[in-house]
Amino acid sequence: MKPKIVSFTLNGRPVDVMVRPMTTLQNVLRRQLELTATKAGCRQGSCGSCTVLVNGEPMAACLLPIEDVEGQEVLTLEGITPLHGLHPIQEAFFENFAVQCGYCTPGMIMVTKALLEREPRPDEATIREALSGNLCRCTGYQAIVQAVTDAADRLHGNGGVS
């Protein structure tokens, strides 16, 4: 199959990539555009380390053919990192020791971003359900769940919630 041009919005900027059909978004991001924050833990769609947001919805970039993002808005971890300092979700993960080896972290943060936009004050069960497609072998999840709760506070103020 001959390469073709696929156009989409990546982290707020228009991009055109010349790519063979059925190439995964993961390979386009990591190999062609050299945006490596999106990780490649399994390439089977089952670990969540490659999660990106497509029009605000979490998707596994390793299973997503590049054609499917034609004209769509793709957000990766690079796109939420501010020029200086950290995004409130990143701050929360950092401050709460929700990071050990760091390999699952980008996916966890992207899922958290989508969750907190949908639901500003999720309870613990909602957080765990939202993260259920993301595996972490190091932390045991408790610190990650705390970080998501803390991120909600940082984004929306703790609003009288003790």
Place this chain on the structure above:
Amino acid sequence: MAKHRGVGMAAVNYPTGMNLGGDPSQALIHATTTGTFVITLSSTDLGQGLKTVIAQIGAEALGVPFENVLIDTADTDTGPHCMGTFASRATHRVGNAVIRAAEEARKVMFEVASEELEVAPEDLETDGQGNIRVKGSPEHSINIVDLALAAHFKYGKTISGRGMYIKPKSEVDPDTGAMDPDSTEAHACTVAEVEVDDETGEVKVLSIKSAYEIGRQVNPKLVEGQIQGGSLMGMAHALYETTAPYYPAIDHAPGGFNEYIVPGPQDQPEIESVVLEYPSVNGPFGVKGVGEMTANSPIPAIINAIHDAVGVWITELPATPEKILRALEEKRKEEERGAE
């Protein structure tokens, strides 16, 4: 048919370091003229936080602020030898090497400060805030940046140190098994509470509560990270994980996380712990080590809790619903035979 609760406990030891020794690590320290103390290693951080705890040990041993210590690892062209990160050895071995390197570097720091402050080296101390000061007279002090500049430009000295730690390799007596298999021993005691469904054979772990004695915690939050992650790994080993679901047959070996069950965020029970500190004889600041042990004690504690709940011993891991149902069936048959 009902759900039954049970509680089980286990108490374990864990040895630090390669069991027969012979596993060296080195560290080099030098101060640049910016007041930065560079600790050069070839040690690896697996996620447990080695780069952080070694910077803490280095800052403590040098008597300088944590922010002034830089860890430069891991490059075999520039870093001295390290055996590697395994066997709960890294904090113990590398930490000891760093302390020795720091002692040598401190000696030069004090020599230079002695010249600059015109007092004997033994009358000086570090304040941990970036200054060397005269004991009992803290207003007489020199900042480490000025000290580093003076050492280099005025006295022609390098503030540097070499550190090495090795437990010499020991042998095993082939006839008696006499050997020296540890550097120190850490301990854990875990109590697990489970709920066993005697209809489906499913086990739900309600809580894993543990006490650990690990010599000294260099960084309590990082220790807590090991405890949380290790407890969950131990639980999964007890209940879910195997690469041979029909052991000893090799059929149906899982090829990914769709078939191999690594616990997710919804599988985590309540995990609570306390940490005791009885400093070890030979660890840096009394460290023993915590990395591996946390995954061990939950396994037997959960198996013992299952017995407490439904009266069967599951002695082949993992304790799958199928094994539990078969054991319960066997137990019922035995009770019927006993009643006859």
Place this chain on the structure above:
Amino acid sequence: MTKQLLNVVGQSVHRRDGMGHVTGRTTFVDDIQFRDMLYLKMVRSPVPHARIRGIDFSEAEKVPGFVRALTHRDVPKNIYTILCLIGVGPDEEPVLAEDRVLYKGEQIAAVVAESEEAAVEAASRVVVDLEELPAVFDVEEALKPDAPVLKPWGTNYFIYDYEYGQSNPCRKVRFGDVEKAFAEADYIVEGRYQMSPIEHAPTETTGCVVKPEPDGRYTVYTNTQALFFTLDNSALILNIPFNKLHFVGGTVGGGFGGKVDVIVEPIAILAAMKTGRPVKYVFSREEEMRCSSTRGAWRMYFKDGVMKDGRIIARKVTTYADAGAYNRHTPYAVTKHAANVAGPYSIPNVWIDAYCVYTNRQPGSAMRGFGVTPASFAVEVQMDRIAHTIGMDPWELRFINAYRNGDVRPHRKVVEDATLIETMKAAAQLVGKELPEHLLAMNSWDREGGHHG
């Protein structure tokens, strides 16, 4: 406890690498790529035991992007040397299979190609002519006389003390006289314990990228847990001076013992040497699961002699550690196991035979708890069975038998850092378990009771 005034040791300062991790700016091995980089994929055995009659690359060579293949003939010293480097021998695992494969997933030949897709395609088209042989998967079956023989020295077990001119089939510990104690015991409690083989399952798979440098050296970016150990092994296999290799690492996306096997680096360096181009060899998740080493499937038999008052006076253990097809680190794990399988208890008579057994499984190796995890599992379930048998509270049984400082363990080392009793007391307090006065009076320093200064 000693009081020491400390500034930063004991403080929960933030991770040094935390900012990099939360921004995704930390560089992991698979994030590294170079212009002109080749991808390496492995041709693996589809069966657990077979003789290799031939390999045909002709179809693979036709795949666009195919660059070259590597077989054992290309490997200067085709044997992993991890055991010789820690003073235990003999090494027996080929880097690439020669005339035989011993497990499903074993490395037979490598293919390097211009893209990952081409490498996968070419590897899938390599035809290996295999004559399948009977396989054995169970440790005790493997020790029977009619089992297929897997090792060149004619046994399916590791020979211990080879370096001292002895040949022992197992690691032995002999302390006191267990048979005499069994005769005196009020109860005999027996148990059989079986571990499952489990995968380390780090979220980052094992891998490396090798770059040839203009000065004739090779830079190896790797996620190994042990840089120099891997460098030394690689140089020995490739028969080149150590200083031709430059390893860069230190950032690992989860290890748990799975990244000390030195499997990917030597063959990737070889591919870079043969092509003069950068080469990436990173395990797929499926390779990590089905081909990389696991925790072994250990089997342990316990026989304990116990008195009515709860004292364990004898423990006899026979362990069969399943190394899978090759040694990797299992012979060494068995020694660590033998040192710990009596548990943290003072038992006056102990007899241990711990075997390292070969089967046709994917190799077992180091994993978090190395030889001690199976020991702790078996010992601690056995302790509860003893308590159940003699009608004693499991806590009391452990307090009575807990080792104390000054005791001599079965391996003859005097205990000096024991705090098992204190740890159990703290756990009891944490869960609200009320311990009787006579247990609360115990400590790890004085068998008669009293306080630790």
